Amino acid sequence: MARIELDHIRHAYMANPQSADDYALKEVHHQWSDGGAYALLGPSGCGKTTLLNIISGLLKPSEGQIRFNGADVTNLSTEERNIAQVFQFPVVYDTMTVFDNLAFPLRNRGLPEADVKKRVTETLEMLDLSDRANKRARGLTADQKQKISLGRGLVRRDVNAILFDEPLTVIDPHLKWVLRSELKKLHRRFGFTMVYVTHDQTEALTFADKVVVMYEGEIVQIGTPDELFRRPAHTFVGYFIGSPGMNIVPIKLDQGRARLGEHVIDIPGATPMPGKMELGIRPEFVTLGREGMPISISKVEDIGRHRIVRAQLADHDIAVVVPEDGDIPADPRVTFVPEGINLYADSRRVETRG
Numbered sequence: 566m567a568r569i570e571l572d573h574i575r576h577a578y579m580a581n582p583q584s585a586d587d588y589a590l591k592e593v594h595h596q597w598s599d600g601g602a603y604a605l606l607g608p609s610g611c612g613k614t615t616l617l618n619i620i621s622g623l624l625k626p627s628e629g630q631i632r633f634n635g636a637d638v639t640n641l642s643t644e645e646r647n648i649a650q651v652f653q654f655p656v657v658y659d660t661m662t663v664f665d666n667l668a669f670p671l672r673n674r675g676l677p678e679a680d681v682k683k684r685v686t687e688t689l690e691m692l693d694l695s696d697r698a699n700k701r702a703r704g705l706t707a708d709q710k711q712k713i714s715l716g717r718g719l720v721r722r723d724v725n726a727i728l729f730d731e732p733l734t735v736i737d738p739h740l741k742w743v744l745r746s747e748l749k750k751l752h753r754r755f756g757f758t759m760v761y762v763t764h765d766q767t768e769a770l771t772f773a774d775k776v777v778v779m780y781e782g783e784i785v786q787i788g789t790p791d792e793l794f795r796r797p798a799h800t801f802v803g804y805f806i807g808s809p810g811m812n813i814v815p816i817k818l819d820q821g822r823a824r825l826g827e828h829v830i831d832i833p834g835a836t837p838m839p840g841k842m843e844l845g846i847r848p849e850f851v852t853l854g855r856e857g858m859p860i861s862i863s864k865v866e867d868i869g870r871h872r873i874v875r876a877q878l879a880d881h882d883i884a885v886v887v888p889e890d891g892d893i894p895a896d897p898r899v900t901f902v903p904e905g906i907n908l909y910a911d912s913r914r915v916e917t918r919g
């Protein structure tokens with residue numbers, strides 16, 4: 566398996582790009598560790614597939630260098646990079662048996678038949694396909710075929726990385742959960758370097774050690790699920806991760822205090838900065854009660870374990886998470902839990918020395 570270094574990578578699909586907006590992938594400069602499980606998460610069109618294809622070798626970046634364990638692979642093909650890939654739709658040889666489909670990449674590399682048998686049998690068991698080993702792939706359901714594709718990616722142990730491009734799209738919801746847990750187990754057992762593209766936050770957060778959040782051609786944060794929740798580095802991360810997303814309200818910042826409309830919120834250590842200032846606070850860190858800033862409630866959604874209160878605070882929409890048995894007073898007010906407050910200047914998080 567390999568450490569993947571992305572050294573000042575940029576990519577434009579057009580010839581002669583002029584400005585940053587002409588790049589589908591703006592500058593990416595990161596190092597991903599050997600054996601890491603990374604999820605590339607972001608909305609449609611943010612550049613996930615572009616970055617994945619650059620790693621796999623399907624696409625040569627307009628600028629920059631990509632290295633595996635220090636060796637430059639920028640000009641190498643996928644084959645030469647020794648990468649396994651699993652795509653959104655199954656890639657399966659219909660006329661071969663399920664067993665032979667999985668054995669194919671191993672036999673191709675001349676692995677002794679006894680090892681082929683051992684690996685394939687193990688992988689079939691993991692994917693719960695053992696009883697179909699000798700059946701032809703033709704006639705299997707779409708999700709069984711996709712399991713074969715996953716199996717073909719996982720059966721090899723010698724690859725530098727396994728790349729997954731929205732691999733569970735065609736899988737039914739229950740099986741999705743099962744396969745995600747299996748992938749996680751496999752990762753722990755074999756220490757594969759895995760890169761997994763998805764636009765589904767649940768999928769990303771349950772699969773990955775590190776989630777790489779992309780937005781408009783940029784990596785805006787790489788973090789653990791907990792870091793993305795507590796300290797979103799960009800307002801987009803706050804909004805995109807979490808359900809509901811982070812509340813983001815414009816503020817004016819003085820030394821140590823933020824003004825939100827006529828309200829004042831103490832933020833020790835905060836200093837005024839140039840740029841558009843915003844305060845971000847997750848609905849879980851807003852306390853509803855009889856003290857604090859008055860809100861007007863527009864809706865209460867009961868979602869079982871807790872309720873989501875939708876309200877206006879100083880003319881801005883906010884969401885508040887209230888425990889199932891929590892009180893909603895007639896004159897509702899809110900306070901912000903200090904540790905849940907994040908400050909943003911032009912959408913980027915700024916540290917306070919509170």
Ligand SMILES: Nc1ncnc2c1ncn2[C@@H]1O[C@H](COP(=O)(O)OP(=O)(O)OP(=O)(O)O)[C@@H](O)[C@H]1O
Pocket residue numbers: 578589607608609610611612613614615616764
């Ligand atoms: N072959 C191409 N030629 C020109 N533009 C492209 C090409 N492929 C992608 N793009 C553009 O590059 C940007 C990033 O696309 P990309 O497919 O990497 O995004 P994505 O995050 O994977 O989206 P999705 O989740 O919809 O697959 C988009 O604006 C897209 O229209």
